[in-house]
Amino acid sequence: MLNEKYLKGGPITYAATNEIKGCSSTWKGLSFGMKLVSKGLKWRVGDGCQIMFWIDDWVPEIGILQSHALSTLSADQLSEKVSNFMTNEDWDIQKLSSVLPWNIVHRIMNIHAGRRQSGHDKVIWGLSNNGDFSVKSAYDTHYMIDASFSWKWNFLWKLQIPLRVQSFLWILLHGKLLTNDNRAIRGFIPDTIYERCKAGCENINHVFRSCEKSCFVWEDICKGITRSHLFICDWDDWLMQNLKNNRLVFGKVAGYLLFAVSLWFIWKWRCKEIFDPNFRFPPYPGLIIKRFLDNWLNANYADSKKVDLNPCYIAWSPPLEGWVKLNVDGSLNPNSGSIAAGGVIRDHKKNWLCGFAVKRGIGSVVEAELWGLLEGLKIALKAGFRKILVDSDSQNSVKLLSNPTPPNHPLFSLIQSCKALLEEHWCCYVQHNYRESNRVADMLASLGHSLDLGISFFEKPPQQILGVLDDDAKGVAFARPGPFVE
Template identity: 30%
Template sequence: MSTICMPKSILDKLDRACKSFLWESSVEHKKQHLVAWNKVTRPKSEGGLGIRAAQDMNKALVAKLGWRLFHDHDSLWVKLVKKNNKVGNIHDGSWLIKKGTWSSTWRSIASGLRDVVIPSKIWVLGNGRQVKFWTDRWLFNRILSEEAGGLLPQGYESMVVNDLWRDGNGWRMDMITPYVSDNARLELTSVVVDKVTGARDRLSWSESVDGNFSVKSAYNLLTRNSDPRPNLEKFYSRVWRVTAPERVRVFLWLVGNQVLMTNAERSRRHLSSTDVCPVCKGGVETILHILRDCPAMMGIWTRILPPRKRRTFFDKSLLEWVFDNLSDENEYCESTWATMFAMAVWWSWKWRCDNVFGNNIKCRDRTQFIKELARDVTLSHRLHNGSSTSGSRGDVLVGWVMPTDGWIKLKTDGASHGNPGLATAGGVLRDGYGDWCGGFSLNIGRCTAPLAELWGVYYGLYIAWEKKITRLELEVDSQLVVGFLKTGVSEMHPLSFLVRLCHGFLSRDWIVRISHLCREANRLADGLANYAFSLPIGFHFFDAVPNDVDSLFRDDVIGSTRPRRIRL
């Protein structure tokens, strides 16, 4: 499965084995497949079970070998495969043209490269000497030549990024602006060519946030369906998160797909001559009739319902009814209503099946039985998770905290109106007395929020270094960025170009402490970032407190605090 593309007949047999296991079917005893296989293999959030189809899984596994071909440069097998098959530059696809002399292994790897890896590759900028400026996907997953509409001058398509970058001046906008949109121009201002660390351009995977290839993301790419259909992600999220045994969740999944073998469904499949309810003889036996509207179950619901639900409980459609009740996590009878509802629905179906097949089990009080069952399920779940209640939360007061004596504190922040969207950053340096030592606002252009946060850190470190500060406390309100600064990121990460530049400052001859702080304690840096939206594109330094953030600065001076709800 992970080294060659297997024959379709073998893959079909694997799928049939999975289907038989799922529906408990065999050669001797055929059973109805309630849900189509192409729906079963969808992610759980889309109404499937997340079971992976063999053919797509095989292709995703083989694609991983293709990805490693361009990243595991020291692996012996990579060196041998490249040499034996004359693997060339990724911009030149001539070495991927299929030949009859190829081995089965290389034929499979080449298929994964053509169908998965190359269409989904993006570039992370280094020195800009390998990335094609107009034809490669490198700027927020867009190809700039597509915006030019085929109007590029002769020779432009062969230009690399470095050809349109001037050290010390930035992008050669006179050669770029006539052929790109305003959004692309603003996005360019947020990206730089790395001429400091000496990093090369590198390939990244567009289907993951961190740029690393994974079989899961490749499989999701291969099975992605762009056909319009209802978005039921919230519904199935409730189904799979409800506190109930797994068999109950699977039953609720069948309810969501509306495939229970009621008389109405059996009649539709020409397996029954009648669709009438065999219990009440008064209506069509639909899913909603069995679970709620049949008098046999309606009496139980009437006795079990909390008062707040009695007015609308019997008026909703099936999916709306299930979603509304599974969303109710309020405590009820030593359980939650969502759990009690799930158990009641499950047992309403079991009792109906027992009635049909003559396996009726006497139950003195079905209402009390469901309540006790829901209580036991909830208690078991809480014991399994190590506590009887979820973590409590409380309010704490946060605000400006003086740096350690002899240290300077740097606070930075970034803001983005979209992802990507118009973006800014800001930062402030203050000493142990809280006095203003310098601040800045940066109108970046257009980028994502994490990139805006990193630009704030970069310029803050730049200013601190230029001021010859030797002990610096850096505080950022983004835990993601703090993680980048403390542990680094892989070279394939889309933000690695700027993380490397920040690490270049951090590795210099000074002491920098990095920590996370709450947003409520970072209002001044946030104010400087928001102030940048009213300023021209570029960097703006302030020796004194700008009038627009003076009130925020004074709040810190007088020790103003704000409440923050945290887990205790």
């Protein structure tokens, strides 16, 4: 009823911009709420029949296209829909380039829309990966909270470390650990003196780096380290570098694991010294930490779940006789933000059948991977192959194709188009493989950045990839560092 009365069939986004006199209190509340969340809304282009080409904000990071038009627009032009700029289930490049600058056409070209599988135009939540609304992201947007700070440490939850240490680190990384300076701010204590060494204010930097006993712990763990090494970089950089250190120490322990557990023990011993009168600081802290790590590793990686810390050697493998293998990959240029993709089809005798590289507009790595898969499948189907194995080194892309696609997903059209090709009358399987076995596709994707916009076909392999192609034919394997769980 509200939709028919106030929107007249238009999208809910109009509630944030259309001032209606004499409307009900219910509609006033909805309109006020829409103004709050409108910053997080964006269009997902489907068939293009609902979005106004010039006056709706539908191109990421560009804004309303009317302000970018190459000439003054007539009333008829202002009423044009996005679908007016599509032809044969793709964008009309000639028409787009006649009314807009090339850099904007470049962005539009990367929006996958106008296909049978694209669905209708849809308003989605632009502040989440899946297009679904979340209260937290809306709150952060309204109060102008910089989400990048909290996301910076999200990799912590993927680290293989004890859960208690993980929880402790989350508090530490966000500066919420109750050192004396934080306790004084909260009014728990009158001053910030560090009781263990009486050396000024007790803050997190002092507890974990400046304190004599903390330095002793680091020196005992890392033989040969000097105190100056602890202050080469600032606090956040020091944490980041050490928590992303995958190098093995003591032959079997990842550097980040040793670092994380050491931080936890330093804090644990600090608290014991203050609150337990019978506690004495251990003379060999490194030995205690190493023993703890041995016990934790043995308990978590028993015979049923052994961790192989040795490198695994990976090579490209040909398909079975009667099958062909399609390797695809995507590439993102970090400077321009443009994406490209590439792929190669080979038979069981390792012969080159065809290859391609495609250059798109501005996008993400996942978009690039999906574009590579889409174009590769179209080429394979058109070439008449009916038994095809697809290798991609993008786990995210493979998961998107194997799971149901949420209707609000920003890449709905691209994903559904890939799925439609997979459901054609052929035997086609998509699997994840490591990048060490995907080097030819990787080079073709990189080559795509230097080509013209669109797709380029290679009946013969380009000169730049002959060496890598020869490695694959010879079965050359490349080491991939562990750990690998059996």
